[in-house]
Amino acid sequence: MYSHLHPPVLYGFGGIVGVLVFASAVVMTLRRLHPERSYTELAQRINSWWIMVGVFSIAILLSRTTSIIFFAFVSFLALKEYFSLIPTRRADRRVLFWAYAAIPIQYYWVHLEWYGMFIIFIPVFLFLFLPMRMVIIGETKDFLRAAGTLHWGLMVMVFSISHAAFFLVLAEEQNPVAGGAGLVLYLIFLTQFNDVAQYVWGKLTGRLKIIPKVSPNKTWEGFLGGLATTTTLAAILAPHLTPLSLPESLCAGVLIGCSGFIGDVTISALKRDIGVKDSGSLLPGHGGILDRIDSLTFTAPLFFHYIYYLHY
Amino acid sequence: MLQQLFFLIVVRPLILIVLGLNVRHRERLPAQGPAILVSNHNSHLDTLVLMTLFPGRFLRILRPVAARDYFFRNRLLAWFALNIIRIIPLERQIADRTQDPLAGCTNALRNGDILILFPEGSRGDPEEMGTFKTGIAHLAKRHPDIPITPVFLHGLGKALPKGEALLVPFFCDVFVGEPLRWNGNKGAFMAMLEHTVTLLAEEGYRPTWE
Numbered sequence: 001m002y003s004h005l006h007p008p009v010l011y012g013f014g015g016i017v018g019v020l021v022f023a024s025a026v027v028m029t030l031r032r033l034h035p036e037r038s039y040t041e042l043a044q045r046i047n048s049w050w051i052m053v054g055v056f057s058i059a060i061l062l063s064r065t066t067s068i069i070f071f072a073f074v075s076f077l078a079l080k081e082y083f084s085l086i087p088t089r090r091a092d093r094r095v096l097f098w099a100y101a102a103i104p105i106q107y108y109w110v111h112l113e114w115y116g117m118f119i120i121f122i123p124v125f126l127f128l129f130l131p132m133r134m135v136i137i138g139e140t141k142d143f144l145r146a147a148g149t150l151h152w153g154l155m156v157m158v159f160s161i162s163h164a165a166f167f168l169v170l171a172e173e174q175n176p177v178a179g180g181a182g183l184v185l186y187l188i189f190l191t192q193f194n195d196v197a198q199y200v201w202g203k204l205t206g207r208l209k210i211i212p213k214v215s216p217n218k219t220w221e222g223f224l225g226g227l228a229t230t231t232t233l234a235a236i237l238a239p240h241l242t243p244l245s246l247p248e249s250l251c252a253g254v255l256i257g258c259s260g261f262i263g264d265v266t267i268s269a270l271k272r273d274i275g276v277k278d279s280g281s282l283l284p285g286h287g288g289i290l291d292r293i294d295s296l297t298f299t300a301p302l303f304f305h306y307i308y309y310l311h312y
Numbered sequence: 313m314l315q316q317l318f319f320l321i322v323v324r325p326l327i328l329i330v331l332g333l334n335v336r337h338r339e340r341l342p343a344q345g346p347a348i349l350v351s352n353h354n355s356h357l358d359t360l361v362l363m364t365l366f367p368g369r370f371l372r373i374l375r376p377v378a379a380r381d382y383f384f385r386n387r388l389l390a391w392f393a394l395n396i397i398r399i400i401p402l403e404r405q406i407a408d409r410t411q412d413p414l415a416g417c418t419n420a421l422r423n424g425d426i427l428i429l430f431p432e433g434s435r436g437d438p439e440e441m442g443t444f445k446t447g448i449a450h451l452a453k454r455h456p457d458i459p460i461t462p463v464f465l466h467g468l469g470k471a472l473p474k475g476e477a478l479l480v481p482f483f484c485d486v487f488v489g490e491p492l493r494w495n496g497n498k499g500a501f502m503a504m505l506e507h508t509v510t511l512l513a514e515e516g517y518r519p520t521w522e
Contacts, residue, residue, distance in 0.1 A: 076481075077332075080332060080481050080482065080483060081483060084467065084483040084519075087520040088470075088519070088521055089522065090521055090522055093470075093473075093476070093478065093480050094478065094480075096480050100480070274517075281334045
């Protein structure tokens with residue numbers, strides 16, 4: 001069952017499970033030490049992490065195809081959450097249907113390893129097709145807003161996320177230590193770890209607000225502390241999971257740390273514009289799926305093109 | 313049996329994966345029959361969503377009340393409505409004053425069933441709440457001890473509005489209210505019911521859709 005994976009990927013999953021066991025143990029200890037305090041949200045958060053890690057691990061461990069389907073499903077949930085959140089036009093029901101239909105097609109290009117089509121399908125073909133479909137329906141009121149928001153959603157939720165899946169089909173021989181799955185694990189782990197690290201650093205030491213208009217809880221201390229932690233970890237993990245040299249892996253850490261932060265506050269800006277705190281209620285303790293993959297929408301394409309330029 | 317299979321293989325995956333529900337106050341749902349569930353109505357999916365809020369073993373006591381003239385248009389639809397959804401057919405136009413239009417509902421409640429009722433009477437314009445018809449008040453007066461749980465649904469009218477066959481996925485809100493009981497006056501009861509559903513509607517954020 002694991003023959004398509006290199007040993008470091010399996011060790012990586014083992015390590016993640018270890019981190020979660022540790023986190024669960026910390027919450028249990030805190031509950032015992034301070035029975036008067038409520039740790040419900042923290043416990044919910046960690047429970048949701050267990051489920052997310054469980055589903056992700058099973059998908060990656062089963063086969064390359066299930067891994068691709070996993071990311072397609074994440075795109076579907078994110079796009080559905082986005083379409084449920086933003087104002088849409090009744091006239092565009094059929095247009096939305098085509099936007100959803102783009103998901104299996106985009107991930108099919110990944111499965112075919114057809115890079116040329118993968119990289120232009122949404123930015124070119126869907127970009128032209130959806131407005132055409134809207135024109136045929138003929139509703140012109142709010143046309144520009146609808147065309148813009150629909151395509152923004154497709155780019156962020158489908159095109160961006162599909163880059164994480166494309167790692168899986170890159171030539172194995174370029175990354176002999178861990179293959180495509182190693183790169184996916186490296187990207188996903190560092191992105192999610194960076195979120196947690198920025199949050200923890202901010203909670204412990206945060207004072208100077210970094211972007212108060214968009215996200216009042218984000219601080220310079222949180223951002224820089226998280227960035228340093230992520231970059232260190234990126235350098236430590238790189239030899240086991242990637243073909244990156246030490247200087248390259250340090251740059252990768254900075255890239256993931258910075259772009260993860262920007263992805264996070266971009267989705268925050270979207271939520272603030274709409275006037276909601278969480279994008280949904282799918283993941284107890286976290287909010288919606290968009291609250292969890294906000295950073296990944298920026299890190300996935302940027303890290304992909306970084307490594308694609310350097311090694312493929 | 314056929315109903316259980318249909319819900320397990322078609323309805324639950326459709327509702328939970330293709331659509332996705334955001335349920336608030338699930339604990340307010342009746343834990344046993346007899347009870348009445350009342351909701352606003354925007355889509356054929358409403359009935360299916362309300363039925364999936366309960367565990368599978370409840371299916372045999374869940375009885376949606378639905379218009380006879382609509383669901384008995386042809387034999388296939390009638391078979392499906394009676395055997396799979398297990399509706400209680402309701403006569404919308406009563407010609408004969410001697411007949412009791414709510415007899416089916418009363419019998420079901422006496423059996424300990426949970427009725428599902430849409431007081432708007434029809435799906436109407438999607439995502440717009442019409443006025444509630446007073447049949448529910450007559451039923452409440454007749455069964456003053458039975459809890460009436462109001463539910464507000466949002467999003468299903470966007471996913472599958474009246475007159476459309478193409479389902480477009482949206483996350484849907486299901487807000488369950490505190491159970492109500494007959495309060496002795498038809499007008500006051502209807503006002504209380506509509507007010508409760510309106511308050512539930514205000515609990516959540518809804519993007520514009522027009």
